[in-house]
Amino acid sequence: MNCYRCATPIPEKARYCFACGADVSGDTAQGMHPLQRDPELEAKLAEEVEGEFVVERLLGRGGMAVVFLARDLQLDRKVAIKVLPPELTYGQGLIERFKREARTAATLDHPHIVPIYRIPKSGKLFWFAMKYIVGESLADVLEREKSLTADRSATILPQVADALEFAHQHAIIHRDVKPANVMIDSRGWVTVTDFGIAKAVGLQSLTSSEAMVGTPYYMSPEQCAGKKTLTGASDQYSLGVMAYQMLSGQLPFTGVATVDIIKQHCFDPPPPLDVLRPGLPQGLVKVVERGLAKVPEDRFASVTEFAAAFSAAAGAGATAPPIVRKPAPPRPRAAAPPRRARRSILLGTLGGLATIGLVGALVWVWKGTAVSVAHLPAPSSAQVDSAAATPTPGSDSAATQQLDAQPAATLTPPPAAATPVETTRTLKSAPQPARLTPREARLFLRGVSEGATVTLDGRQVRDSVLLLRAGRHEVTVTKPGFAPWADTLWADAGDQLARWAVSLPVAPARVAVPESALRAQVPPPESVLRIQVQPPARIAIDKVDFGEQRTLVHTVAGGASHLISIVPVRAGYARKDTTVTPRPGDTVTVRIRLEGSP
CATH class of the missing domain: 2.60.40.10 (Immunoglobulins)
Structure with missing residues (x-):
C-alpha cells in the first residue's frame, strides 16, 4: 500500500503517512482518496437497503469503513451511508466501536456535529446513514492551499471548538481531532465528523488495555502517555495542532516512526510559529503556544475559551491571557539600618571597590610581566588555535561564564602566583555551555529519520537542535536509499530558525523493456x-x-x-x-x- 500523495510505502492498516503526513484512513474524508471500487460490497449494500435507499456511488474508503452516496427514497434527499466491510466484522472490538460511533453522534444534537439519520436494528451488514455534506474536508483545503490566513483560521476554529465543547458538556471526548475529520461546505459551515474512537468519561474502554488511540500527529502528551482519564484539554491540544498547521502550513512535530512523534509531543517545544510565518501578531502566537502546553492545567479552561482568545488575537492582535500560576510568597524585607550603620556600610563598600581595583591593577602588571619573560617557549600552532577559540581569563565572555557559575555575591580572587607553564595551560579549550548566548542562533531541524546522518559545516552532529554562530552555514542530511538533502542558511545573533529535512526515496533504476513486452504485460x-x-x-x-x-x-x-x-x-x-x-x-x-x- 502506497501513500496517494507521495507514493511512500506505508503499512496496510496505517491511518496516516509518516513521510508527508497525509491522512490515509479515509474513514470520513469524502472524495479525498483515490477510489477503489468494490462492486461486491456495493451490491450487498444495495440489497440490504433496498426499499429505503438507492446506492449511487462510492465516496471514500479506508482501513475501517467505506462511505457510499445514496438517495433516501422516502424523503428524496442525498445521504452518506457508512458501512463496515464484512471482512472486518470478525473482530468484536471493531463492531462495537462502529456501533458506538453511530450512537455517540446520534446523541449529540448540535449544528456543527454530523447528524445520524438511520441506524438499522439488524441485517447482514453493519451500516448507518448520516448527512451528506457537499463540500470538502479541511485536510483537502490545506493540501491545496498549504496554509490559511489568520482571519480565515479564526472563522473555522470557533465552529470546531463549539462542537467539541458541546461534546465535552455531555462527557464525551473526541480523541481524534484532525483536519480530515472537519468538513467545510460551500458556505463555510463547519461540521465535525468521525466519533469512532470518542469515549465517554467513565465508560470502559473497548481495548484490552488503555492503548494509544488517535492520530499521532495530533495527539496530546497525556494521550501519547496512554493515560486512562482524558479531559477536554486533550481535544484542545489537538485543536492547537490544527491551528498551528493552518497558520504555518506545517505540523509542529514530524517523524518517520510513531515513537519519534510521541517523544516530541511529550518533551520538545514546537518550532517558533513566528519564524515559520513572520508577521503574525505576537498575541496570536502566544495563544497557540498556550493551547500546545505540555501540561493540561497550563492550557485554557475550555476549547471555546481557546477559540475566543484565538479570534480576538487574530482580529485585533490582542495579547494572550497569561497562564495563572500561584504567586510565590513575598520575601521578608529587612528593616532599614540606622543612619550611622548606613555610613559604615557605604565606607566599607568604597573600601572594597578600591581593594578590587588595586588587585586588578596588580594582575594586569603580573600578566604583562609573565608575557615578557625571555625564556617563555613559543606556543605551538595547536595552542594558538585553541587560544583563538577560547576566551582568555581577562576577556568579557570568560568573566561572564565565571560569574554565571558562581553566586552573584561571591568574587573569586586571582591566584597569588602563576608560572608561564600555567599560563600556557589556560589556552586549553573549555567546554562551552549548551544554552543559547546572545552571540548565537538556534536551529530546529525537523523530519530527520532514524539512521540519517546530519552534518553542519562538514562536521557530523547528533542533536536536532543546533546552536549556530552568526554567519553562513551549510546543513546536509544523508541516508542510504534516499536522496540527500542540503540547505544553506544565514544566521544572525539571537535568531530562532527552523528547517524541515525532506528526503525522497531514490527510485530504482529502470530496466529497458521492449514495447511488445509492455503490451503483453498490460492487462x-x-x-x-x-x-x-x-x-x-x-x-x-x-x-x-x-x-x-x-x-x-x-x-x-x-x-x-x-x-x-x-x-x-x-x-x-x-x-x-x-x-x-x-x-x-x-x-x-x-x-x-x-x-x-x-
Missing part, C-alpha cells in the same frame, strides 16, 4: 457484470459455474463477448442463455427472469 481493461436472477438459479459465465445465487457480481474483460448461462434448480423452469459485450470500465446489470418450461 485488458476490465468491466463489471451484475447478474440478478429470479427465482434463484445456478449462474455460469463463460462456462464457469458460480453455483446457485440470486445476485452475482463478477469482473470480466472489457470489450469482449461473454456467455451467461442460467440453469434452474427448481422444477418447471427452462434454462436461459444470453451473451453480453460490456465496454471497458462499464458496469452492466443483467436481470433475468426464468420462465416456465413448455
